[in-house]
Amino acid sequence: MIEAASDLPLTIAIITGSGVAAQWLAWRLRWPSIVLMMGAGLLLGPIAALALGHPLLTPDESFGDYLRPMIALAVAIILFEGGITLNFRELRDASTAVRRMVILAFPLGWGLATLALHYIGGLAWDLSAMIGALLTITGPTVVLPLLRQAKLPSRIASVLKWEGIVNDPIGALAAVFVFEVIHQSQLGLSWGSVALALSLGIAIGAVLGFASGIALSHAFRRGWVPEPMKAPLVLAAVLVCYAVADTLASETGLVAVTIFGLVVANSRLASIEEMRRFKEGIASILVASVFVVLAASLTPAALTSLGWQHFAAVAAIILVVRPVAVFLSTLGSGLSLPEVGFIGLIGPRGVVAAATAGHLSVSLLQGGREDAAVLAPLVFVAVFASVFGCGFAVAPLARWLGLSESGPDRLLIVGANPWSLGLADALKKAEVPVTIADTSWRRLRAARLAGHDIYYGEVLSETADWRLEPSRFASLLAVTPNDAYNALVCIEYAPELGRSHVFQLSGFDEPVDSAKSDEDPRAIAYTARGRTLIRRGRGYDGLARDWWGGWRFKATRLTDEYSLEQCLEDAGDEADFILARRPNGRVALLGDNTKMPDAAGTVLIRFARKTAAAAPAADVTADAEPGAESA
Helix, strand or coil: CCCCCCCHHHHHHHHHHHHHHHHHHHHHHCCCHHHHHHHHHHHHHHHHHHHHCCCCCCHHHHHHHHHHHHHHHHHHHHHHHHHCCCCHHHHHCCCHHHHHHHHHHHHHHHHHHHHHHHHCCCCCHHHHHHHHHHHHCCCHHHHHHHHHHHCCCHHHHHHHHHHHHHHHHHHHHHHHHHHHHHHHHHCCCCHHHHHHHHHHHHHHHHHHHHHHHHHHHHHHHCCCCCHHHHHHHHHHHHHHHHHHHHHHCCCCHHHHHHHHHHHHHCCCCCCHHHHHHHHHHHHHHHHHHHHHHHHHHCCHHHHHCCCHHHHHHHHHHHHHHHHHHHHHHCCCCCCCHHHHHHHHHCCCCCHHHHHHHHHHHHHHHHCCCHHHHHHHHHHHHHHHHHHHHHHHHHHHHHHHCCCCCCCCCCEEEECCCHHHHHHHHHHHHCCCCEEEEECCCCCCHHHHHCCCEEEECCCCCHHHHHHCCHHHCCEEEECCCCHHHHHHHHHHHHHHHCHHHEEECECCCCCCCCCCCCCCCCCCCHHHCCEEECCCCCEHHHHHHHHHCCEEEEEEECCCCCCHHHHHHHHCCCCEEEEEECCCCCEEECECCCCCCCCCCCEEEEEEECCCCCCCCCECCCCECCCCCCC
16 A cells, blocks of 8 residues: 555656546547556556555555545546537537437436435435436537547437537536535525525636636636646636635635636637647546546445445436436437437446536535435446447447447548548549548539548538548548648647548658758748648649659559568559558558558559559459549
């Protein structure tokens, strides 16, 4: 067991290290990260206590009286990060299904969950209402990875995504409101006094959060804050807002920071994206740490205190309450029955539910509410069960209901021109799904006639985030004639898709000496652009010139008899290899010095001079003919 005083730095290192390692391992295994983060905490805490006789990590002893305020500050930052993602303009543009999931499904699910916890779980009405609010919300940090895993259509993905974003802070606020009722009742106040104190606390939190958001937005617009200080200032302002609100009215800090985030998110600040990404990085570390700490703080006695009725209540909420609430609220919304069934069964509870439960549980226990000891382990069981079940059931369930986009990864091509449409035709013949995006309806005409999936509009707009749904795509290729625009698109989508999966063409059509510096001083810095497709010195003008000179795309499948070496030899030195589709359906764009897959069954797409010679037996398609009208 780690000693409290002398080994506190080691304790902090173990908490953050194990939490981040769990997130990285989840990314590598494509598992829900919350499962592994909770597993790390359970392994260091109650599981180690059962196996070794003592836990390896004891947060209560290590941090003492500082544990609760530390968790409270972390939860405040997490709630602010959730609030800053909620843009009301996007909500107004949302479909009927999303609006109903917010307006109808949440209160209906909250009420049914409260009944299930009271009558099945045997909990008091007030605790049932508080836990029911937390177990009704889904977590966007858990939902978004599941959407990528299942390859869902944009409509279902959008409903699940925005339900989590909108309902996450609402559910936390509802739980905090119920907690305030319980807290004021513990002080012996009458119902009138409780209502007055609760209203006053909510008003103080709301006013302070609103004022903080307005003041910060005003300062940013007037240019009173330099760019390097904006993100740190936001973090400091969140902590100050929480502390001041909590000092003025106990437990109102969470209300204040959530409203603070909502105001900032809807203030149309030019630097909002940079702040979001900074906050996401901070929140990621805090989420990992909070989960490890809360899971490690659970004792074997707390876990074994849960009876069959508690597990039955959790099962009823996951398998009955949510599906019924989703079905009743989405009647007449345009969703099909399989879509409603899928949304009803896929509802993983997330970070805010678990973190808020741990924070409120400690407060209630310190106030003498002994039956609140069940709060943290019960919510953890529900979170673990829902995330674990949804994480491993989402893809099979989507396939069984006929909702999954089966097959290889989908590629997003930004820029409709003869070269990119020729590539899309070749990818279609090679059974690689592709979406072509452009701001010109005329340039998209040939893509529509060829049957390609298209997006008409600006991919950098807020509308694209809702209608295009980036989680559908595994990679992005920006191929417009404007190199700076291509770089901007890649930088915008890099946080969503991963920087290793966003590509653009080289900015110059000139031979490049590989012995010289890797970066052309005239070009956009590599830190401000996507990865280079093909190689440096192979830009848009050169590819377009070769296209009109007769070059075409060809897809070739590698076999045991036809190896990568033979394919490279047949293609010649001047051929450009664009993409590889692995046997498992994973798609990889090929850049400079990229190692090409050589496994049998891999399909390689290349752009080369068209020859009259017969294609080898390994070729799986004929030369892709142009699919665009003349410019």
